[in-house]
Amino acid sequence: QVQLQESGPGLVKPSQTLSLTCTVSGDSVSSGSSYWSWIRQSAGKGLEWIGHISTSGITDYNPSLKSRVTISTDMSKNQLFLSLTSVSAADTAVYYCAKEVVVAAAALEYWGQGTLVSVSS
Amino acid sequence: DIQMTQSPSSLSASVGDRVTITCRSSQNIIDYLNWYQQKPGKAPKLLIYAASSLQSGVPSSFSGSGSGTDFTLTISSLQPEDFATYYCQQTYSSSSFGQGTRLEIK
Secondary structure, three states: OOEEEEEOOOEEOOOOOEEEEEEEEOOOOOOOOOEEEEEEEOOOOOEEEEEEEEOOOOEEEOOOOOOOEEEEEEOOOOEEEEEEOOOOHHHOEEEEEEEEEHHHOOEEEEEOOOEEEEEOO | OOOEEEEOOEEEEOOOOOEEEEEEEOOOOOOOEEEEEEOOOOOOEEEEEOOOEEOOOOOOOEEEEEEOOEEEEEEOOOOHHHOOEEEEEEOOOOOEEOOOEEEEEO
């Protein structure tokens, strides 16, 4: 069974960099044909796709966040990372990592429980 | 960018009702359309992928249809546990979600 667990600081100051880790078990972030994604959700709002990375390291990002986002993986630790620079209050959200199933219209089959990140001084 | 528009934004219905939620894309996405259910404080759960394929373990009361730009999610007979928020997602070009449809008990 694939399991994902997000972790990272719950509070980030404005203009700083938000860094989150997603630890994956039951699958590998570096093998197979999957993509690994980050999605966020502001309080009371809808889901926003941040971006994803393939097992071969190919990335794609939401155009509205592209200049500030980097997604990467560490195969030795089987972890997925999110870096978001120059954050503001608008980046306050619950951040989820998820695994895509490429053969199923890239649907997000497995999700972490989410981690709340607040941006405040 | 592909914009996804769901309707209605909210819906009140009763147990046993048949409910349909619509999702429209701003351009042709063929069948690269997925549906999710989200309950408060929980991660979304995949219901339907590729417009009409039922995810394993999801009740057959859920069904999806459509192609091109117009898609629907139908719940044939609402159960108490179905009251939640539903999202569509396109994966044809990068990815984007609809704004969600909140399904409430009447």
